[in-house]
Amino acid sequence: NAGVTQTPKFQVLKTGQSMTLQCAQDMNHEYMSWYRQDPGMGLRLIHYSVGAGITDQGEVPNGYNVSRSTTEDFPLRLLSAAPSQTSVYFCASRPNQGAAGNTIYFGEGSWLTVV
Amino acid sequence: GESVGLHLPTLSVQEGDNSIINCAYSNSASDYFIWYKQESGKGPQFIIDIRSNMDKRQGQRVTVLLNKTVKHLSLQIAATQPGDSAVYFCAENWTGGGADGLTFGKGTHLIIQP
Numbered sequence: 703n704a705g706v707t708q709t710p711k712f713q714v715l716k717t718g719q720s721m722t723l724q725c726a727q728d729m730n731h732e733y734m735s736w737y738r739q740d741p742g743m744g745l746r747l748i749h750y751s752v753g754a755g756i757t758d759q760g761e762v763p764n765g766y767n768v769s770r771s772t773t774e775d776f777p778l779r780l781l782s783a784a785p786s787q788t789s790v791y792f793c794a795s796r797p798n799q800g801a802a803g804n805t806i807y808f809g810e811g812s813w814l815t816v817v
Numbered sequence: 818g819e820s821v822g823l824h825l826p827t828l829s830v831q832e833g834d835n836s837i838i839n840c841a842y843s844n845s846a847s848d849y850f851i852w853y854k855q856e857s858g859k860g861p862q863f864i865i866d867i868r869s870n871m872d873k874r875q876g877q878r879v880t881v882l883l884n885k886t887v888k889h890l891s892l893q894i895a896a897t898q899p900g901d902s903a904v905y906f907c908a909e910n911w912t913g914g915g916a917d918g919l920t921f922g923k924g925t926h927l928i929i930q931p
Contacts, residue, residue, distance in 0.1 A: 706860075742825055742923060743923060744906065744920075744921040744922055744923045744924070745861075745921040747919075792860055792861070805851060805863050805866060806851075806863075806908075806919065807863065808853075808860035808861045808862075809860050810859055810860045811858075811859065811860050
């Protein structure tokens with residue numbers, strides 16, 4: 703049981719480039735999400751999904767796209783990278799969205815630098 | 818000059834002492850609370866949780882206290898060890914809280930002095 707797996711761990715992009723951060727979970731969780739973490743700030747929700755084929759925007763969705771074609775995978779796409787997207791990105795999952803008491807599990811993070 | 822918001826609150830304790838990390842949450846409707854530990858270069862790791870119908874919950878060397886009257890949560894770590902050095906943050910869960918019901922605190926950096 704690997705939990706939540708993210709790749710790549712580190713990435714440097716040039717402004718304007720696009721890329722995809724991969725996320726997979728093997729816990730059969732319905733709910734998956736992407737957060738970004740910036741120095742001195744709490745985790746901020748980018749996009750989330752409550753099940754295959756369903757995605758929705760979080761607090762800071764601009765510049766990012768997601769898709770959820772399978773229960774296991776939830777890739778995050780940066781369409782045209784900007785320096786403001788330099789951050790640490792965390793993928794997370796939990797059994798479902800709404801029920802209190804469902805702990806959310808995080809991946810190990812992807813460090814992205816946009817130059 | 819120093820940039821506002823880039824520095825986390827820091828708690829420095831002696832190895833072997835008890836640590837108390839505090840968190841003020843924002844919504845009286847929150848019904849579930851979680852403490853996470855985040856070591857440098859790693860993802861947040863679940864430590865302990867508590868539901869709103871409880872005041873206290875204990876785990877291995879950790880205790881979470883919930884005071885709903887003042888919307889305050891604390892994490893107590895007994896006999897602090899070097900491996901406890903990390904950023905600790907709380908999360909609150911309520912149905913109307915953000916897009917996924919979760920709101921995260923900014924965190925406290927726990928430093929263990931030998």
